[in-house]
Amino acid sequence: GAGVSQSPSNKVTEKGKDVELRCDPISGHTALYWYRQRLGQGLEFLIYFQGNSAPDKSGLPSDRFSAERTGESVSTLTIQRTQQEDSAVYLCASSFLRGTGELFFGEGSRLTVL
Amino acid sequence: GENVEQHPSTLSVQEGDSAVIKCTYSDSASNYFPWYKQELGKRPQLIIDIRSNVGEKKDQRIAVTLNKTAKHFSLHITETQPEDSAVYFCAASSQTGANNLFFGTGTRLTVIP
Numbered sequence: 001g002a003g004v005s006q007s008p009s010n011k012v013t014e015k016g017k018d019v020e021l022r023c024d025p026i027s028g029h030t031a032l033y034w035y036r037q038r039l040g041q042g043l044e045f046l047i048y049f050q051g052n053s054a055p056d057k058s059g060l061p062s063d064r065f066s067a068e069r070t071g072e073s074v075s076t077l078t079i080q081r082t083q084q085e086d087s088a089v090y091l092c093a094s095s096f097l098r099g100t101g102e103l104f105f106g107e108g109s110r111l112t113v114l
Numbered sequence: 115g116e117n118v119e120q121h122p123s124t125l126s127v128q129e130g131d132s133a134v135i136k137c138t139y140s141d142s143a144s145n146y147f148p149w150y151k152q153e154l155g156k157r158p159q160l161i162i163d164i165r166s167n168v169g170e171k172k173d174q175r176i177a178v179t180l181n182k183t184a185k186h187f188s189l190h191i192t193e194t195q196p197e198d199s200a201v202y203f204c205a206a207s208s209q210t211g212a213n214n215l216f217f218g219t220g221t222r223l224t225v226i227p
Binding site for chain 2: 048055
């Protein structure tokens with residue numbers, strides 16, 4: 001389909017391991033967002049990309065979190081030395097930068113840190 | 115950065131009644147205010163939005179009002195139906211700035227048949 005695609009859909013890892021989450025935005029969408037949603041909680045802003053650059057990294061919880069985007073397309077969110085409190089659904093969304101402003105979300109990557 | 119507060123966190127209404135969810139924001143530069151609906155286990159989807167040049171917008175049974183002076187905006191759902199049961203998120207963004215979108219903490223709406 002033409003929607004936002006995220007992988008893996010589910011990831012179970014051991015505490016201390018690194019994980020990489022991938023987001024394929026809708027083709028042509030210049031803006032890309034990562035949010036974290038803990039169980040029963042709201043959408044916590046992590047980082048936003050405008051093209052390949054990230055003008056706002058203020059939401060990244062710690063230096064264990066990093067993200068990059070290449071080719072104004074795919075983005076990866078990397079969490080190093082995972083902790084149990086990192087367990088959550090990580091949602092990616094994309095939009096046209098100068099469009100209506102509507103964000104199109106992926107299904108999310110559910111991360112469980114044991 | 116922007117701080118968006120949302121109330122109530124949970125809301126139960128009888129089918130056919132109205133539901134109102136309220137949000138406040140902190141950044142006076144914010145000028146775009148969307149509402150997203152997230153059904154259980156699904157991704158959030160946009161249901162309605164409003165920009166700062168208007169005070170109210172309606173789309174069938176849903177409406178949003180904006181008070182820029184007071185920095186608050188509200189979602190109104192009339193004639194609620196069981197399929198309206200979901201978590202609703204408000205958000206605020208400055209589309210002339212960094213364009214990032216900050217969400218409220220969500221309201222879990224339950225419509226009782």
